[in-house]
Amino acid sequence: MDENKTKLVELEEQLMNDREIVLFGGGLLCKSWLDGGFDEYVNLVIDNNPEKAKKIIKNKKVVSPDEISNWGQFIIIITSNYYEEISEQLCRFGLIKGVDFVSFIDYMLIPPQMRRITEAVSDIVFEGDEDSKEILEKVYSLSEYENYCKKYSNSIRYERALNKVYQKKIGKRIAYHGYCDVCGKETDFSVDYIWTDGSMPAWRETVFCPFCGCNSRMRFMIQRISNNYIGIDSKVYICEQVTATFRELKRKIPNIIGSEFLGDTYKSGEIINEVMHQDVMNLSFDDNSLDCVASLDVYEHVPDYRKAFYEAYRCLKKNGKLMFSIPIFKDRYRSTIRTIFNDEKIEYLLPPVYHGNPISGDGSLVYTDFGWDVLETLKEVGFSEVYAVVYFSVKRGYMGELPIIIEAVK
Numbered sequence: 001m002d003e004n005k006t007k008l009v010e011l012e013e014q015l016m017n018d019r020e021i022v023l024f025g026g027g028l029l030c031k032s033w034l035d036g037g038f039d040e041y042v043n044l045v046i047d048n049n050p051e052k053a054k055k056i057i058k059n060k061k062v063v064s065p066d067e068i069s070n071w072g073q074f075i076i077i078i079t080s081n082y083y084e085e086i087s088e089q090l091c092r093f094g095l096i097k098g099v100d101f102v103s104f105i106d107y108m109l110i111p112p113q114m115r116r117i118t119e120a121v122s123d124i125v126f127e128g129d130e131d132s133k134e135i136l137e138k139v140y141s142l143s144e145y146e147n148y149c150k151k152y153s154n155s156i157r158y159e160r161a162l163n164k165v166y167q168k169k170i171g172k173r174i175a176y177h178g179y180c181d182v183c184g185k186e187t188d189f190s191v192d193y194i195w196t197d198g199s200m201p202a203w204r205e206t207v208f209c210p211f212c213g214c215n216s217r218m219r220f221m222i223q224r225i226s227n228n229y230i231g232i233d234s235k236v237y238i239c240e241q242v243t244a245t246f247r248e249l250k251r252k253i254p255n256i257i258g259s260e261f262l263g264d265t266y267k268s269g270e271i272i273n274e275v276m277h278q279d280v281m282n283l284s285f286d287d288n289s290l291d292c293v294a295s296l297d298v299y300e301h302v303p304d305y306r307k308a309f310y311e312a313y314r315c316l317k318k319n320g321k322l323m324f325s326i327p328i329f330k331d332r333y334r335s336t337i338r339t340i341f342n343d344e345k346i347e348y349l350l351p352p353v354y355h356g357n358p359i360s361g362d363g364s365l366v367y368t369d370f371g372w373d374v375l376e377t378l379k380e381v382g383f384s385e386v387y388a389v390v391y392f393s394v395k396r397g398y399m400g401e402l403p404i405i406i407e408a409v410k
């Protein structure tokens with residue numbers, strides 16, 4: 001453990017501090033890069049134009065290539081539109097594309113040292129523990145979940161180790177090389193500290209694939225739902241319609257039904273500008289008519305989630321499945337009601353909290369902070385099998401301290 005720690009520190013030093021970042025090309029692109037926050041990481045600019053060399057750009061010395069004696073000490077970002085020419089030039093100096101130099105476009109996608117860091121951190125943390133790299137388990141209680149947290153503690157250590165490396169990272173966007181299950185190809189996910197207190201990246205809410213635009217939890221839900229229902233003539237309903245998740249699911253399950261909550265003035269099932277309105281506490285679907293009811297982070301915004309569970313249960317066929325993600329407090333048993341909606345009046349038991357909403361810029365009010373007792377509630381509603389699915393994948397970029405989704409079988 002301590003030995004690994006030392007190795008990790010050494011690695012960081014080697015990868016992050018050994019080689020200096022320099023920009024090749026002292027034109028407008030270079031200036032905008034330095035303006036855009038890269039200022040503190042770059043000490044030197046190289047330019048082929050003798051007029052520009054010997055000048056200073058944004059406090060950085062500009063030199064001509066002749067003045068460089070040891071190219072190996074740099075990682076070069078080509079900030080010029082003459083990428084091909086400069087690339088050939090650098091190859092003649094014996095430098096390797098993607099290792100010693102990258103174009104600014106490639107750099108935005110993934111700095112080469114970051115790709116090596118992800119792999120190296122993974123090798124160190126998971127040494128001899130392949131099981132913790134890909135996790136998919138059903139859990140039936142908080143105590144069972146806690147056991148898995150112990151068993152798979154390396155997955156959490158991996159995220160913490162990456163975080164440590166990322167915090168030294170140049171710029172604000174972090175790349176994570178992996179495989180997007182939705183697109184079916186390798187990709188460079190983008191990771192961000194947005195919506196967090198800055199102590200850990202938003203693993204659950206970011207790790208976005210640049211091609212499909214889906215974050216970590218969206219990608220997991222899409223593959224989980226489609227693995228269950230793809231190619232089968234099944235009736236799947238999901239409580240969203242104007243999102244990337246719906247768009248991607250519809251590619252895989254063409255007859256999937258989606259909806260949004262458009263406001264109290266509409267009746268469930270009504271279609272307004274091609275968007276279907278549904279109130280999850282009062283669905284328009286017939287009894288025993290659906291194979292799957294799915295949602296992503298919806299039930300915490302519903303005034304009476306119990307009622308919504310009864311509605312899902314009513315509409316599902318026997319053996320039909322309710323599948324959903326919620327922001328659950330994974331260390332708590334009891335759910336907490338934040339807001340009550342009574343007699344047309346909203347009462348705040350706790351300070352109001354809002355989450356993003358694709359339909360409204362005002363966001364969605366949170367009514368419930370869920371704990372593990374949500375599993376008991378689903379059983380009381382009548383579901384025969386209720387469990388959480390714990391998932392994690394180094395390769396697929398499913399992260400967030402052993403995240404879970406909930407499934408309930410009628």
Ligand SMILES: [Zn+2]
Pocket residue numbers: 180181182183184187209210211212213214
């Ligand atoms: Zn994708």
